[in-house]
Amino acid sequence: MDDTKTRIARNLDTQFASMGFAAPGVDSLRDGADVSLRTLYKYYPSRDAMVVGALEHRNTAYLDWISGGPETGIEHVLHIFNQLGAWLENVANTGCLFINALAAYPNDPEIRAVAERHKDAVRQVFADRVEKISPASDITMLAEALLSIHEGQTNMAMIRGAEAAQITALHLAQTLLQNEGIQ
Amino acid sequence: MDDTKTRIARNLDTQFASMGFAAPGVDSLRDGADVSLRTLYKYYPSRDAMVVGALEHRNTAYLDWISGGPETGIEHVLHIFNQLGAWLENVANTGCLFINALAAYPNDPEIRAVAERHKDAVRQVFADRVEKISPASDITMLAEALLSIHEGQTNMAMIRGAEAAQITALHLAQTLLQNEGIQ
DNA sequence: CTAATGGTAGAACGATCGTTGTACATGTGA
DNA sequence: TCACATGTACAACGATCGTTCTACCATTAG
Numbered sequence: 001m002d003d004t005k006t007r008i009a010r011n012l013d014t015q016f017a018s019m020g021f022a023a024p025g026v027d028s029l030r031d032g033a034d035v036s037l038r039t040l041y042k043y044y045p046s047r048d049a050m051v052v053g054a055l056e057h058r059n060t061a062y063l064d065w066i067s068g069g070p071e072t073g074i075e076h077v078l079h080i081f082n083q084l085g086a087w088l089e090n091v092a093n094t095g096c097l098f099i100n101a102l103a104a105y106p107n108d109p110e111i112r113a114v115a116e117r118h119k120d121a122v123r124q125v126f127a128d129r130v131e132k133i134s135p136a137s138d139i140t141m142l143a144e145a146l147l148s149i150h151e152g153q154t155n156m157a158m159i160r161g162a163e164a165a166q167i168t169a170l171h172l173a174q175t176l177l178q179n180e181g182i183q
Numbered sequence: 184m185d186d187t188k189t190r191i192a193r194n195l196d197t198q199f200a201s202m203g204f205a206a207p208g209v210d211s212l213r214d215g216a217d218v219s220l221r222t223l224y225k226y227y228p229s230r231d232a233m234v235v236g237a238l239e240h241r242n243t244a245y246l247d248w249i250s251g252g253p254e255t256g257i258e259h260v261l262h263i264f265n266q267l268g269a270w271l272e273n274v275a276n277t278g279c280l281f282i283n284a285l286a287a288y289p290n291d292p293e294i295r296a297v298a299e300r301h302k303d304a305v306r307q308v309f310a311d312r313v314e315k316i317s318p319a320s321d322i323t324m325l326a327e328a329l330l331s332i333h334e335g336q337t338n339m340a341m342i343r344g345a346e347a348a349q350i351t352a353l354h355l356a357q358t359l360l361q362n363e364g365i366q
Numbered sequence: 367c368t369a370a371t372g373g374t375a376g377a378a379c380g381a382t383c384g385t386t387g388t389a390c391a392t393g394t395g396a
Numbered sequence: 397t398c399a400c401a402t403g404t405a406c407a408a409c410g411a412t413c414g415t416t417c418t419a420c421c422a423t424t425a426g
Contacts, residue, residue: 027383036405099286103204147339151339155338
């Protein structure tokens with residue numbers, strides 16, 4: 001399961017998260033990936049491909065990270081914000097890797113595609129969780145709003161710290177859901 | 184008023200916003216700034232200084248952009264989200280320039296400082312506007328939450344479009360304020 | 367007329383970039 | 397034992413990077 005390509009992708013993810021997309025050269029990425037330059041290029045034949053590989057790894061890693069949690073009540077939805085908070089606190093607090101990649105390469109269609117796919121997936125997680133606890137509510141609107149809170153939390157954490165951002169996001173989400181009669 | 188240095192800063196802002204911080208080299212920045220390389224380096228003696236100069240320009244430009252609007256009622260606060268929406272629709276929809284800079288140079292203290300200063304200023308705008316229409320409310324909490332919505336709108340616009348992000352942000356802000364008895 | 371100011375054009379520098387090449391080591395299945 | 401897949405180490409390529417250089421032009425105040 002943990003084959004070479006996956007291990008490289010995980011290390012690339014870590015590297016881009018901590019150094020940004022502009023700074024690290026391929027030599028630095030190879031150091032972080034802990035493989036030879038030849039092997040690195042074998043699996044990711046260009047620096048662009050390394051960026052995309054890191055994003056694809058992050059997509060599955062993050063969706064896995066936010067899975068689980070309480071199965072009933074409003075906590076089933078709020079779990080996402082708690083997990084995001086834990087990620088920002090313990091893994092990396094450098095903003096959303098997808099947004100950062102999109103900002104670094106605004107005109108790259110492949111990066112835009114993988115970023116949109118990821119955000120759609122997170123939005124779908126919110127939609128599924130809202131539907132599970134309140135099938136009659138306006139699920140489309142709520143998923144959109146919850147994703148917006150999620151994005152706000154990610155950005156705010158960079159500026160004001162992970163904990164403060166999490167408290168604010170939880171408060172916003174609770175207010176939103178309770179306003180729809182969900183609790 | 185529109186001296187050479189200001190004009191350069193405005194053009195650098197535009198350039199970084201449309202191309203990101205990684206891609207454009209100094210030669211490209213000079214093209215966009217529409218001055219000679221010598222003059223560019225005279226006012227901004229390194230590429231890092233050009234980044235900071237663009238951010239400082241953006242700080243004043245954005246604070247100016249969101250000023251004004253209705254003087255009473257909830258619209259006094261919601262004006263900010265309308266103006267942000269108009270910016271994302273008509274000026275640039277490439278995320279927050281400060282967050283993007285922070286993402287590109289995560290370990291640069293000067294860039295971190297100017298980014299934090301900017302977000303503090305926007306938060307203060309929210310605080311002032313909330314206090315003006317509702318002096319008795321929990322201004323600190325509301326300013327923090329409104330800034331979080333503001334950040335969410337900026338990120339969401341990149342993925343789902345400026346208009347959808349604005350509608351969601353307005354809905355969130357209205358729900359938040361009405362929940363505090365403000366309308 | 368002169369000197370200073372603030373600008374332009376463009377060549378050139380060393381360093382670093384992304385990428386590819388050659389040469390060699392290791393383990394594994396036939 | 398042999399072929400082969402998969403890995404390493406590291407030199408080297410041309411291109412591009414940020415930065416500095418020399419040389420020249422236009423305006424204006426003394």
